[in-house]
Amino acid sequence: MSEDVYSPKSPAEEYNPCSSDILDQHERIKKDVTAELLNSVPNPAFILNSDRRIILYNPTLSEVAGEKRTDKILGRRPGELFRCCNAQGKKCGESIPCVQCGALRAIQTAMTGESAEEICMLLSHVDDKVKAYTLKVNASPLTIGEEQFFIVHLTDISDSMHKEMMERVFLHDLLNAVNGIVNAGTLLKEDSESSEQRDLAGMIVDRARFMANEIDAHRLFLSAETRQLEVNNEPVIVKQVLDSVCALYTGSQMTKDKNISLKSETEEFALTTDKRILYRIIENLVKNAIEASPANSTVGIKATTKNNHALFTVSNKGTIPMTNAHQIFQKSFSTKGKGRGLGTYSVKIFTENYLRGRVWFDSSQDDGTNFYVEIPLSHSTGASAVDPCPNNLQN
Incomplete structure (x- = not known):
């Protein structure tokens, strides 16, 4: 690394970052803030x-920024330390592009007395090479004596953001390919002269539509996990949603292999909610119920109304052992092996984080297993003031 990171004429050097005032603050704050406490934080x-x-920092910041010299860290603003392209020739926070900086926004919010979390995308320019950072910035006010300071934590999320972007692109392209198969299969079915060809084309279309449904489900879950899912409330006829889920699984390989039938019971009513999310909730519960059901049994789906809420019940004859009961909604927990377990977790996320409802279950040898989802009939109706995780479990 070059010893002269900044140009001698740069304002970043002209205001002498590591001044005697900065060193004085550094020494004073070290007495009031245990350095070991800051050093114990794994992130910068x-x-x-x-x-x-900057008047105090941990070794991780020095490592990530690629700067070991204390006099080149103390007194600098974050963008200057990380050699932000917008801080070249200007002080950090004073360029026009700085108004979009997530780190600056988080720190400015902390200056108002509130904690903040922002995403900062930063381009660093060192030794004629550009490096990109994607950082989650957490900033909080810190009062020591009568002085106001601000503590900042950085988390490098570059890899996770890149992975998320690649997954979205992959799912988008995959869905387009599957929809192409659906369209081609539909044309083939319409133009086929023999019943055997039409049946085969119909099977291709059904399988492709099932794949498209699974891809859509995963995209919705990914948006929910990353808190990017927007709720679109609209009038929803409940019976249509339940009938659609039943149609998806009736006659499917999942039910044929075990000779499982689906039974739907619902009152004639509508509610205002996000239809896509409600569909995924019911679909996941039905899918799990089918997988947990013994052969030659029935999965029941029921919808009723009470106290301005809709109550959905999905039942099967299987039972949940007590050893598994308290882990049912945990992410990635599954009794079906590795790589499973997002079904009930996604139901809880969708229901409680997006539809302002609650989900619970009971299980016994006599009555089998029942999963319940309760959501408001209208988005203006508050969620029930009840225990959000009630379980009635018996062996």
Whole structure:
């Protein structure tokens, strides 16, 4: 690395970052803040003064920024330390593009007395090479004596953001390919002269539509997991949703192999909610119920209304052992092996985080297993003030 990171004429050097005032603050704050506490944080962490200059930091910050010299860290603003392209020739936070900086927004919010979390995408320019950072920035106010400081933690999320982007692109392209198969299969079915060809084309279309449904489900779950899912409330006729889920699995390989039938009971009513999310909730519960059902049994789906809420019940004759009961909604927990277990977890996320409802279950040898989902009939109706995780489990 070049010893002269900044140009001698750069304002970043002209205001002498590591001044005697900064060193004085550094020594004073070390007495009030245990350095070992800051050093124990695995991610880069540092404390800023009211001028947004670094006055205390942990070794991880030095490693990530690629700067070992204390006099080149103390007194600098974050963008200057990371050699942000927007801080070249200007002080960090004073360029026009800085208004879009997530780190600056988080720190400015902390300066108002509130904690903040923002995403910062930063381009660093060192030794004629560009490096991109994607950082989650957490900033909080910190009062020591009568002075106001700000503690900042950085988390490098570059890999996870890249993975998320690649997954979205992959799912988008895969869905387009599957929809192409659906369209081609439909044309083949319409143009086929023999019943055997029409049946084969119909099977291709059914399988492709099932794949498209699974891809759509995963895309919705991914959006929910990353908190990017937007709720679109609309009038929903409940019977249509239940009938659609039943049609998906009736006659499918899942039910044929075990000779499982689906029985739907519902009152004639509508509610205002997100139809896509409600469909995925019921679909996941039905899918899990089919997989958990003994052969030659029935999966029941029921919908009723009570106290301005809709109650959905999905039942099967299987039972949940007590040893598994309290892990049912845990992410990635499954009794079906590795790579499974998102079904009930997604139901809980969709129901409680997006539809303002609640989900629970009971299980016994006599009555089998029943999963319940309760959501408001209208998005203006508040969620029930009841225990969000009630279980009635018997062996």
